[in-house]
Amino acid sequence: MGSNLLSIYETLLAHYGELHWWPAETPYEVMVGAVLTQNTAWGNVEKAIANFGENLSPESVANADFERLAEIIRPAGFFNQKARYLKAVTAWYAKYGYDAPAVRREPLAKLRAELLSTKGVGHETADSILLYAFGFTTFVVDAYTLRLCDRYTIGAGKSYEAVKSHFEEALPQSSNVFNNFHAVIVINAKEHCRKKPMCDGCPLSGKCERYGL
Ligand code: SF4
Structure with missing residues (x-):
């Protein structure tokens, strides 16, 4: 499961690159x-x-x-x-x-x-x-993360803390990884994995069980 999450991260990162979140000055x-x-x-x-x-x-x-x-x-x-x-x-x-x-x-x-x-x-x-x-190594879970977990059948659980722990245990303990992973999940949810998914062109389409559904 860990390598699955890492492979999702690497696939999204290869597609979108580092997004340098959060867009703020201070x-x-x-x-x-x-x-x-x-x-x-x-x-x-x-x-x-x-x-x-x-x-x-x-x-x-x-x-x-x-x-x-x-x-x-x-x-x-x-x-x-x-x-x-x-x-x-x-x-x-x-x-x-x-x-x-x-x-x-x-x-x-x-x-x-x-x-x-x-x-x-x-x-x-x-x-x-x-x-x-502040750069702490703590994973952010949002509605887009839960949607990805549901569609990609990541099996991370349903509660905030369960999903957070699942990601944190599977990924390298790096605030940079946590930062980028959340950012690419959000951008992919906006560009492809919308409420009504637009799977064509989604970087995860090759492995996603819900592709085209
Ligand atoms: S292939 Fe479709 S359902 Fe799967 S993550 Fe991409 S947009 Fe979402």
């Missing part, structure tokens, strides 16, 4: 994007982030008037809820002085537990922050 911008992308398309997140202008910093979000913050992030949808979440994630970051190296010095399990107990942070958001903002 660890804090990754954190903001990970919260804002919940239940919305990435294009809406980009509009919300652009609204910050030069003021996308933990200090400016921590000090921002709540209504003003909600207005800035309005394009991302659920803006009142997400403004609360951004304030909460930023308060978590404040414990480390808004200092990414200080976060990186802490144990992964401790940070993950802290984030999972932060308002608005579920498993996918926590792991996205830890992997893409």
